Amino acid sequence: MGTEKRWNLQFALYPTNADVVLGRGRPYQEYVGNVRLAELVDQVRNKYLATTNRLEKTFLTMKIYNKIAQEGGYFLQRVDDGWEVVDDSVARGKISHCFRTKTVRNTPDPSGSVGGSSEMLGSVS
Secondary structure (H helix, E strand, O other), X not given: OOOXXXXXXXEEOOOOOOOEEEOOOHHHHOOHHHHHHHHHHHHHHHHHHHOOOHHHHHHXXXXXXXXXXXXXXXXXXXXXXXXXXXXHHHHHHHHHHXXXXXXXXXXXXXXXXXXXXXXXXXXXX
């Protein structure tokens, strides 16, 4: 990678550890930036689930989006020869999806066991 430029407008040659990559499957779920996103979601999950106010939920997703951006991260989607930055609305949709899917994983199953949760690191605020 050396002196190679990472960016060309809204196109990235490769994601960094601060980036969140969009896609399906374990490699995407276990990507460093996606794990960080899950940790941030875990920090405000109870507040998100406790409110029925859509504006408050949007505010919480924007706080997470801004935190990732402050840490130098982008939301990236794979294209033929690299990665492209997705629109803000797509990124917010990814964050909202994390709340929904993590909620399903953390609810008790019929056997009574509860799925694992990530340890909270850092602060969203």
